[in-house]
Amino acid sequence: MQEVIRAENLEKRFGDFVAVKGVDFSITEGEAFGFLGPNGAGKTTTMRMVQCVSPRSRGDLEVLGMDPATHAREIKALLGVVPQEDNLDPELTGYENLRTYARYFGIPGEEAEERIARLLAFVQMEKKQDVVIEHLSGGMKRRLVLARALVNDPRLLVLDEPTTGLDPQARHLIWDQLRGLQAEGRTIVLTTHYMEEAERLCDRLVIMDHGGILVEGSPADLIGRTIGRQILEAEAVPLVLSCLERHGIEYDLVGGSALVPTDEPVRVTEALLEECGAIRLATRPATLEDVFLKLTGRRLRE
Ligand SMILES: Nc1ncnc2c1ncn2[C@@H]1O[C@H](COP(=O)(O)OP(=O)(O)OP(=O)(O)O)[C@@H](O)[C@H]1O
Numbered sequence: 095m096q097e098v099i100r101a102e103n104l105e106k107r108f109g110d111f112v113a114v115k116g117v118d119f120s121i122t123e124g125e126a127f128g129f130l131g132p133n134g135a136g137k138t139t140t141m142r143m144v145q146c147v148s149p150r151s152r153g154d155l156e157v158l159g160m161d162p163a164t165h166a167r168e169i170k171a172l173l174g175v176v177p178q179e180d181n182l183d184p185e186l187t188g189y190e191n192l193r194t195y196a197r198y199f200g201i202p203g204e205e206a207e208e209r210i211a212r213l214l215a216f217v218q219m220e221k222k223q224d225v226v227i228e229h230l231s232g233g234m235k236r237r238l239v240l241a242r243a244l245v246n247d248p249r250l251l252v253l254d255e256p257t258t259g260l261d262p263q264a265r266h267l268i269w270d271q272l273r274g275l276q277a278e279g280r281t282i283v284l285t286t287h288y289m290e291e292a293e294r295l296c297d298r299l300v301i302m303d304h305g306g307i308l309v310e311g312s313p314a315d316l317i318g319r320t321i322g323r324q325i326l327e328a329e330a331v332p333l334v335l336s337c338l339e340r341h342g343i344e345y346d347l348v349g350g351s352a353l354v355p356t357d358e359p360v361r362v363t364e365a366l367l368e369e370c371g372a373i374r375l376a377t378r379p380a381t382l383e384d385v386f387l388k389l390t391g392r393r394l395r396e
Contacts, residue, residue: 095122095123095124096122096123097120097121097122097123097156098121098122098123098125098157098158098249098250098281099119099120099121099144099155099156099157099158099250099283100119100120100121100154100155100156101117101118101119101120101140101153101154101155101156102118102153102154102155103116103117103118103152103153103154104116104117104118104140104143104150104152104153104154104155105117105150105151105152105153106136106139106140106143106148106150106151107151107152112305113136113139113305114136114139114140114143114305115136115304115305115306116152116153116306117136117140117300117302117305117306117307118307119300119307119310121281121283122281123249123279123281124276124279124280124281125281125282125297125298126272126276126281126282126283126284126295126296126297126298127281127282127283127284127296127297127298127299128283128284128285128286128291128292128295128296128298128299128300129141129283129284129285129286129299129300129302130285130286130287130289130292130296130299130300130301130302130382130386130394131285131287131301131302131303131394132287132303132386132392132394132395133287134304135302135303135304135305136302136304136305136306137254137255137285137302138178138254138255138285140285140302141252141254141283141285143155143162144157144162144252144283145170145173145175145252146162146166146169146170146173149162149163150162150163157169157173157250158172158173158249158250171199171246172246172248172249172250173248173250173251173252174243174244174245174246174248174250174251174252175243175251175252175253176236176239176240176243176251176252176253176254176256177239177254178254178255178258180232180235180236180239181239182227182235182238182239182242183227184226184227184228185226185227185228186226186227187223187224187225187226187227188214188219188222188223188224188225188227188230188234188238188241189210189214189223189224191227191238191242192210192213192214192238192241192242192245193206193210195242195245195246196209196210196245199245199246201245201246209245209247210241210245213241213244213245214241216241216244216271216274217237217238217240217241217271218237218267219234219237219238219241222234231264232259232260232264233260233261233263233264233267233268236256236257236260236264236268237267237268237271240253240256240268240271244275248280249280249281250280250281250283251275251280251281251282251283252283252284253272253282253283253284253285254284254285255284255285255286255287256268256272256284256286256291257269257286257288257291258286258287258288265291269291269294269295272284272295273295282295284296287394287395289381289382289383289386289394290381292313292382293313293381293382296312296313297312298310298311298312299311299312299313299316299382301316301382301385301386301389303386303389303390308389308390309385309389313382316382316385317380317381317382317384317385320355320384320385320388320389321355321380321384321385321388322355322356322357322380323357323379323380324355324356324357324359324377324378324379324380325353325354325355325356325377325378325379325380325381325384326353326354326356326359326362326363326375326376326377327351327352327353327354327375327376327377327378328351328352328354328366328373328374328375329350329351329352329373329374329375330347330350330351330352331370331373333369333370333373334352334366334370334373335352337365337366337369337370338352338354338366341362341365343356343362343365346387346388346391348387348393353384353387355380355384355388359377363375363377
């Protein structure tokens with residue numbers, strides 16, 4: 095499989111502040127690859143270097159086999175970008191926004207018309223294509239930004255928080271569309287601070303925090319490696335905590351609960367019920383949020 099993006103010791107400084115601290119990652123053609131992390135982790139800054147809009151301060155970066163420092167124009171022609179902020183022209187319609195992009199990429203008239211019609215249908219916006227942007231909902235604008243990113247038929251799509259601020263229905267629609275694009279063989283790179291988005295969409299991901307990469311792997315891999323398959327949640331009363339400690343069972347205190355990462359929930363449940371009597375406890379599958387909490391002691395959205 096061909097490598098589409100390769101970063102080695104990639105660093106970005108703003109004055110004395112290091113926003114991206116020498117990160118390494120490699121993304122393969124056809125993958126859906128995610129950068130998961132809280133606000134300020136350095137995800138957007140990393141994407142902006144990949145999109146050739148912000149030069150790196152140090153390290154190596156190759157996008158589609160080229161160096162953004164010397165081949166920005168060539169890379170941009172092959173790239174589809176969904177930026178964090180919707181930057182459609184608010185005074186134009188959806189159709190006009192896409193038409194402007196097609197002109198920018200020099201796509202000839204008839205081909206542009208055919209492609210725009212197909213893209214508007216793909217994002218389910220054909221009925222609203224003549225509505226001026228400022229009258230559309232957030233989800234509709236996001237779908238148009240996605241359609242616009244596809245005007246140049248890119249092999250590689252880079253999306254910065256594609257569904258932030260959308261309601262669940264609008265989010266699920268975009269997820270379906272992204273899965274469809276990946277099924278066509280396109281490479282998808284996205285940033286998110288929604289662990290559910292990362293779990294559902296990404297074949298592989300890195301978790302970023304404070305400008306660095308903490309871990310890398312498939313969602314199942316990361317959860318299995320860091321947590322185990324299950325999380326047992328018990329009310330954090332002194333009796334429960336002392337029982338866990340006596341058995342040498344590790345736990346994290348979050349809110350009023352003790353969270354026990356485990357592959358053996360039955361054994362832990364039995365020990366607690368036997369020694370603590372009637373207590374509130376429940377078992378659930380572990381998530382990437384639990385991985386982040388384990389690695390940093392914080393929640394993703396704190
Ligand atoms: N132009 C800039 N000048 C100075 N500092 C910056 C600049 N751009 C970003 N930063 C800082 O770099 C850090 C990383 O920001 P970045 O936007 O990459 O984070 P992020 O993970 O994408 O978070 P968010 O979800 O909020 O976009 C932050 O501390 C931010 O304040």
